[in-house]
Amino acid sequence: MIIEKGASDEIFVLQDFGIQIDIAGLIDHINSNEDQYQVCECATSRLLEVNRADGINREVLANMSDSRSNQPILVTAIDEYEWVIDGNHRLIKRAELAKAVASYIPINGVQLDPYVSEFSWRI
Numbered sequence: 001m002i003i004e005k006g007a008s009d010e011i012f013v014l015q016d017f018g019i020q021i022d023i024a025g026l027i028d029h030i031n032s033n034e035d036q037y038q039v040c041e042c043a044t045s046r047l048l049e050v051n052r053a054d055g056i057n058r059e060v061l062a063n064m065s066d067s068r069s070n071q072p073i074l075v076t077a078i079d080e081y082e083w084v085i086d087g088n089h090r091l092i093k094r095a096e097l098a099k100a101v102a103s104y105i106p107i108n109g110v111q112l113d114p115y116v117s118e119f120s121w122r123i
Contacts, residue, residue, distance in 0.1 A: 001031045002039065002105070003071050003086075012085045013119065017078065022115040023086045026074070029115075030105065037105050039072050044094050044102040047073055050082040051091055060089050061096070069093040076107040 010023040030037050073087030084091060085107070094102050 002034055002037070003027050003030060003074075004068060006086075006089070010086070014078065014083070018118055018120070019116050020119045021085055021112065022117070023074070026107070026112070026115045027086070030074075036111070037107075039103050039105055041101050041103050044091065044099055047075070047084060047091050047102050047104060048095060050075060051084040051088050053084060053088040055088075056092060057089065061093050064089065064093050069097070069099075070103070073102060073104040074107055075104045076109075076112050 005024050005027050008024055010027075012021040012023050014020070069090050071087070071090060073091050074085050076083055076085055087104075091102060
């Protein structure tokens with residue numbers, strides 16, 4: 001297993017694009033097809049630049065194990081912008097621990113497409 005799921009039904013919502021990404025399904029696919037995904041490394045600061053998630057749960061950070069914080073971050077490009085689509089808590093934890101390097105998995109469009117769907121806010 002490369003990455004543990006944070007939640008069994010986790011999704012990532014990009015309001016500006018009107019899409020949601022089935023993160024739980026993508027993680028299942030990654031863990032079942034490890035040979036199709038490359039784990040890369042870069043400066044933690046570089047990944048922080050593309051972390052556009054604004055919700056940070058301090059309790060999750062405080063209780064995160066070292067092994068969990070060392071798991072790769074999922075990064076993709078949408079409309080010429082890179083996005084951390086999974087792992088913002090792991091990334092913040094690494095930064096708090098002053099870890100200079102973080103691992104990540106680049107997810108290309110072909111890999112991402114099966115996990116993307118449109119959504120609308122229901123009021």
